[in-house]
Amino acid sequence: xxxxxxxxxxxxxxxxxxxxxxxxxxxxxxxxxxxxxxxxxxxxxxxxxxxxxxxxxxxxxxxxxxxxxxxxxxxxxxxxxxxxxxxxxxxxxxxxxxxxxxxxxxxxxxxxxxxxxxxxxxxxxxxxxxxxxxxxxxxxxxxxxxxxxxxxxxxxxxxxxxxxxxxxxxxxxxxxxxxxxxxxxxxxxxxxxxxxxxxxxxxxxxxxxxxxxxxxxxxxxxxxxxxxxxxxxxxxxxxxxxxxxxxxxxxxxxxxxxxxxxxxxxxxxxxxxxxxxxxxxxxxxxxxxxxxxxxxxxxxxxxxxxxxxxxxxxxxxxxxxxxxxxxxxxxxxxxxxxxxxxxxxxxxxxxxxxxxxxxxxxxxxxxxxxxxxxxxxxxxxxxxxxxxxxxxxxxxxxxxxxxxx
Amino acid sequence: xxxxxxxxxxxxxxxxxxxxxxxxxxxxxxxxxxxxxxxxxxxxxxxxxxxxxxxxxxxxxxxxxxxxxxxxxxxxxxxxxxxxxxxxxxxxxxxxxxxxxxxxxxxxxxxxxxxxxxxxxxxxxxxxxxxxxxxxxxxxxxxxxxxxxxxxxxxxxxxxxxxxxxxxxxxxxxxx
Numbered sequence: 183x184x185x186x187x188x189x190x191x192x193x194x195x196x197x198x199x200x201x202x203x204x205x206x207x208x209x210x211x212x213x214x215x216x217x218x219x220x221x222x223x224x225x226x227x228x229x230x231x232x233x234x235x236x237x238x239x240x241x242x243x244x245x246x247x248x249x250x251x252x253x254x255x256x257x258x259x260x261x262x263x264x265x266x267x268x269x270x271x272x273x274x275x276x277x278x279x280x281x282x283x284x285x286x287x288x289x290x291x292x293x294x295x296x297x298x299x300x301x302x303x304x305x306x307x308x309x310x311x312x313x314x315x316x317x318x319x320x321x322x323x324x325x326x327x328x329x330x331x332x333x334x335x336x337x338x339x340x341x342x343x344x345x346x347x348x349x350x351x352x353x354x355x356x357x358x359x360x361x362x363x364x365x366x367x368x369x370x371x372x373x374x375x376x377x378x379x380x381x382x383x384x385x386x387x388x389x390x391x392x393x394x395x396x397x398x399x400x401x402x403x404x405x406x407x408x409x410x411x412x413x414x415x416x417x418x419x420x421x422x423x424x425x426x427x428x429x430x431x432x433x434x435x436x437x438x439x440x441x442x443x444x445x446x447x448x449x450x451x452x453x454x455x456x457x458x459x460x461x462x463x464x465x466x467x468x469x470x471x472x473x474x475x476x477x478x479x480x481x482x483x484x485x486x487x488x489x490x491x492x493x494x495x496x497x498x499x500x501x502x503x504x505x506x507x508x509x510x511x512x513x514x515x516x517x518x519x520x521x522x523x524x525x526x527x528x529x530x531x532x533x534x535x536x537x538x539x540x541x542x543x544x545x546x547x548x549x550x551x552x553x554x555x556x557x558x559x560x561x562x563x564x565x566x567x568x569x570x571x572x573x574x575x576x577x578x579x580x581x582x583x584x585x586x587x
Numbered sequence: 588x589x590x591x592x593x594x595x596x597x598x599x600x601x602x603x604x605x606x607x608x609x610x611x612x613x614x615x616x617x618x619x620x621x622x623x624x625x626x627x628x629x630x631x632x633x634x635x636x637x638x639x640x641x642x643x644x645x646x647x648x649x650x651x652x653x654x655x656x657x658x659x660x661x662x663x664x665x666x667x668x669x670x671x672x673x674x675x676x677x678x679x680x681x682x683x684x685x686x687x688x689x690x691x692x693x694x695x696x697x698x699x700x701x702x703x704x705x706x707x708x709x710x711x712x713x714x715x716x717x718x719x720x721x722x723x724x725x726x727x728x729x730x731x732x733x734x735x736x737x738x739x740x741x742x743x744x745x746x747x748x749x750x751x752x753x754x755x756x757x758x759x760x761x762x763x
Binding site: 453 | 690750
């Protein structure tokens with residue numbers, strides 16, 4: 183024992199000496215904690231304790247387990263990927279604890295052979311990966327209601343990006359043999375509310391994915407571990423988590439989440455249903471609400487995304503919408519994925535309003551709030567994708583822009 | 588891989604029968620145990636029955652703690668289940684089972700798969716029929732003693748049955 187303790191002390195002294203080599207004038211001989219390479223090895227990594235960005239949690243009822251947590255977009259470096267630990271969450275009945283050794287997926291309904299798959303079975307299929315955004319249908323709902331949120335985490339934090347790995351849904355369904363009369367697939371989760379959504383067969387047979395991987399490792403529990411759907415460009419709620427059952431039908435199920443919720447009330451009292459695609463939107467994440475600027479050089483940065491394909495153009499106005507400049511897009515621009523943009527700016531210290539607007543590859547133009555409300559009114563509640571202005575005050579504080587009643 | 592095995596794989600692909608040979612056939616019992624989907628035409632509704640009179644008893648023991656007396660809800664905490672009929676085109680629409688939900692079968696389905704919130708999947712079919720009947724009664728949609736079962740429930744016409752239209756996107760033509 184004594185000998186090994188001496189060896190340890192000697193090793194520590196050596197490490198301290200190595201560290202002090204790089205410091206002109208020499209360092210104290212005592213071993214500082216950061217000098218030990220052994221202490222820096224971690225079986226599972228964590229960020230520096232000095233890094234503080236966190237998801238903002240908001241309960242949507244008095245019951246725990248229903249609510250959301252929002253991605254701190256203003257504190258991150260915009261890109262295709264959101265760190266898994268900061269990916270937004272939206273739960274309707276908590277996060278179930280599922281064991282991939284026992285969890286199964288049932289495929290039945292209008293199929294030749296109803297099948298049960300283990301997670302191991304699903305991981306044996308030829309795998310595909312793709313990067314895409316995922317966005318809650320209710321993202322930025324406050325601005326439509328005329329109650330603008332103070333920062334970009336509160337306004338737009340229900341969107342994130344990830345690399346997802348799994349199996350094309352059509353490949354899995356072909357294993358059961360889909361009958362010709364099949365038109366919809368009902369996806370059901372194993373959460374407490376058995377959340378169910380009807381997915382049109384066109385989406386199922388094109389780019390829908392059954393995924394078990396997120397950013398190179400297994401899905402996080404809050405993202406549906408061990409199995410979820412990813413429907414690129416479709417509203418988040420349809421990307422059913424903790425998937426336990428696929429029921430192939432000739433009609434939609436008219437579940438509560440596609441009738442009572444996730445439908446959009448119009449001015450005339452009728453509601454639009456099956457509004458699946460998240461249309462193009464963009465937002466400046468820096469500078470944005472709650473941040474403070476010094477006069478001088480800044481790079482305007484933000485994110486744009488479209489459920490219909492690639493972002494073609496992002497324009498930025500630094501003078502309240504009088505003139506617009508074309509921002510530089512981060513290459514490669516990926517279809518149905520977060521697209522970072524940037525534009526250099528020298529702030530002269532004068533009060534101004536900054537905003538961005540995007541165009542996607544289908545030619546769709548992100549609307550102003552006035553253009554959106556003129557068509558949909560104030561009660562549609564989901565899919566609000568209007569331009570988001572930020573006000574830069576002369577003292578450098580950035581706030582939301584109040585919305586006229 | 589042997590030529591024989593390759594031939595078998597090719598044949599399986601041609602027949603569209605388990606091209607990868609993964610998964611195992613589900614038994615009819617397994618499907619029955621898992622399949623809780625209920626369609627607007629009543630497909631999937633289980634045997635059983637209940638009335639609003641019976642449902643009031645269940646509601647008062649299982650539901651009232653959140654949804655309040657008479658399904659009034661608790662603003663900001665738990666949704667109301669009644670009222671709002673005629674409010675959808677106004678500045679303050681009130682979306683409830685009575686004013687908004689298009690199908691009575693969805694009420695059964697929602698309760699059956701998700702309620703009570705903290706202890707779901709415990710109500711037997713008779714209780715789910717009864718609570719469904721009670722909520723419909725509170726909204727003036729069925730009578731107090733009207734029996735809800737697999738035959739009667741799909742025939743209930745909800746006030747907002749024709750209140751939904753398909754997606755019209757892209758609906759906004761922005762200008763530059």
